Amino acid sequence: MSLLHEVLTRSRRRTRYSQDDVGAALGVSRVMVSYWETGARVPNDRQLSALARLYGIEPVDLLEGCDVEPATDGLVGMLLRADDAVDPVAALGVGEFVQFLDRFAELVGILNEPIRSLTQSPFVHRQKYSQKDDIRRKAEEVRAHLGLGSAPILDLDPICGSLGIAIYRAPLGADLRRAPSGAFLKHPEMGFGILVNLDMTPGRQRFAVAHELAHALFHSVETNRVLCHGAGPRESFADGFAGEFLMPSAGVRRFAEELGLPPRIVESVDVIEIQRYFNVSWPTALVRLRQMNAITQDTYAEFRATVRPGSLARALGYAIHPEEDVRNAKLGRIQRFPRSFLRMLRRAVVTEVMSPPTAAAFAGLALPDIVQILGQPLCDDQQESPQLETEFREFEVTGVI
Known part of the structure; x- marks a missing residue:
C-alpha cells in the first residue's frame, strides 16, 4: 500500500501529464496539485473523482493507496487511444461522456422503461463511395429519411433523439489545434452516443453534432468509436457531410x-x-x-x-x-444532457423512485438543478411572465377551448 500523495504522483507521471496540465483540467493552480502530491493538502471528494477519471483508475484505488494500471481496455481508454496527444481537459470530458452513458443505461434499468437507441445504422456506406457527389447524396438520403427535405434545421438535438442517438456536451478545450471537437461512441448498452466540445461556440457545436452524426451513420460499421481531432479520410467525409446536411x-x-x-x-x-x-x-x-x-x-x-x-x-x-x-455562450449544467435523459430523471423523482438529493448525486447535478428539471420555481417569489396569463385568457375568451 502507498500513501495517497504517492499514488497521485505516480499516476500523473504514468499518464505523462504535468502539474500544470492537471491543474488546468481540474480548475486549480499548479501549486495546489503540488500540495496534493507532497501530502500538504488532501483533495476533496469531487477532486478525487476528477483525478481518478483523469488517470483512468477508480477513486477507491486512490483512497486505498493501490497502484494499478489505468483501465485502458475500458471505453474511455479506447477513445483516448485514438489520439495520444489528447490533453487532460479532453480526457476528463471523455470520462464524463462515458460515465453519462453508463448512468443513462443504469437509469433505464432502474425505471424498467424502453428507450429508443440506435445500435446499427440504417444507411449503407462503403469506403470507395466517399467522393463529393457521394457525400452530397448521403446527406440528402439522411434528410429524406428524417423528412427534412432541404429546409433549415433549427435544432439538431431532437433529430438525433428521433434516431436514438444520445448527445452529451462537456468541456474538451478551447484550442482546437490540441482539443477534439467531439467524439462518437457505440456504447454496449445505450448504442450510439455523441460527445460535443462545450468550449466551442454554439455555431461550431452545431457543426460538430452534424459531423459526429456522419461518423455514427456511416462509419459505425468500421469502428465503434471516433475521437475527432486532426485530419484523415473519415474526418474529411464527416466535414463534407456536415456542410451538406446543414446547408444542402x-x-x-x-x-x-x-x-x-x-x-x-x-x-x-x-x-x-x-x-x-x-x-x-x-x-x-x-x-x-x-x-x-x-x-x-x-x-x-x-x-x-x-x-x-x-x-x-x-x-x-x-x-x-x-x-x-x-x-x-456557456450552457448550464443540465443543458449538457439530452432531453430524453432529463425526462427520465424527472420521472424517477416524480414517481419517488429517487429522492431529489439522490437524483442530483446520480447525475452529478446540484439540488437546484433537480428543482429546475421538476419545473418548480427556485424561490417563492419567482413567477412566470404575466403575459402568459394574458395569452391564456385571450384564447379562452375566443372560445378555442
Missing part, C-alpha cells in the same frame, strides 16, 4: 433564387441572409458557399478578413446569437 446545395440555391440573389454572390449582406436562414455559424456559411462556387476565392478571402458578422447582422435587424458573444 439545393436548399441554398432555392433560397437564393427566391430572395432574388445573384447566382454568384458578391455582397456580404447576402451571405448574412443565407447564414441566418440556415441557422449556421458565419464560418460554416462562408465555407459552404465557397464549396458550392457561389462565391469566388477572392470574395471568400475578403469576407473572411473584413466582415464582422455580428455587427452586420445587427444592422440588418437580426437578433444577435449567443455565439457572437462567446462570454454568454
Whole structure:
C-alpha cells in the first residue's frame, strides 16, 4: 500500500501529464496539485473523482493507496487511444461522456422503461463511395429519411433523439489545434452516443453534432468509436457531410433564387441572409458557399478578413446569437444532457423512485438543478411572465377551448 500523495504522483507521471496540465483540467493552480502530491493538502471528494477519471483508475484505488494500471481496455481508454496527444481537459470530458452513458443505461434499468437507441445504422456506406457527389447524396438520403427535405434545421438535438442517438456536451478545450471537437461512441448498452466540445461556440457545436452524426451513420460499421481531432479520410467525409446536411446545395440555391440573389454572390449582406436562414455559424456559411462556387476565392478571402458578422447582422435587424458573444455562450449544467435523459430523471423523482438529493448525486447535478428539471420555481417569489396569463385568457375568451 502507498500513501495517497504517492499514488497521485505516480499516476500523473504514468499518464505523462504535468502539474500544470492537471491543474488546468481540474480548475486549480499548479501549486495546489503540488500540495496534493507532497501530502500538504488532501483533495476533496469531487477532486478525487476528477483525478481518478483523469488517470483512468477508480477513486477507491486512490483512497486505498493501490497502484494499478489505468483501465485502458475500458471505453474511455479506447477513445483516448485514438489520439495520444489528447490533453487532460479532453480526457476528463471523455470520462464524463462515458460515465453519462453508463448512468443513462443504469437509469433505464432502474425505471424498467424502453428507450429508443440506435445500435446499427440504417444507411449503407462503403469506403470507395466517399467522393463529393457521394457525400452530397448521403446527406440528402439522411434528410429524406428524417423528412427534412432541404429546409433549415433549427435544432439538431431532437433529430438525433428521433434516431436514438444520445448527445452529451462537456468541456474538451478551447484550442482546437490540441482539443477534439467531439467524439462518437457505440456504447454496449445505450448504442450510439455523441460527445460535443462545450468550449466551442454554439455555431461550431452545431457543426460538430452534424459531423459526429456522419461518423455514427456511416462509419459505425468500421469502428465503434471516433475521437475527432486532426485530419484523415473519415474526418474529411464527416466535414463534407456536415456542410451538406446543414446547408444542402439545393436548399441554398432555392433560397437564393427566391430572395432574388445573384447566382454568384458578391455582397456580404447576402451571405448574412443565407447564414441566418440556415441557422449556421458565419464560418460554416462562408465555407459552404465557397464549396458550392457561389462565391469566388477572392470574395471568400475578403469576407473572411473584413466582415464582422455580428455587427452586420445587427444592422440588418437580426437578433444577435449567443455565439457572437462567446462570454454568454456557456450552457448550464443540465443543458449538457439530452432531453430524453432529463425526462427520465424527472420521472424517477416524480414517481419517488429517487429522492431529489439522490437524483442530483446520480447525475452529478446540484439540488437546484433537480428543482429546475421538476419545473418548480427556485424561490417563492419567482413567477412566470404575466403575459402568459394574458395569452391564456385571450384564447379562452375566443372560445378555442
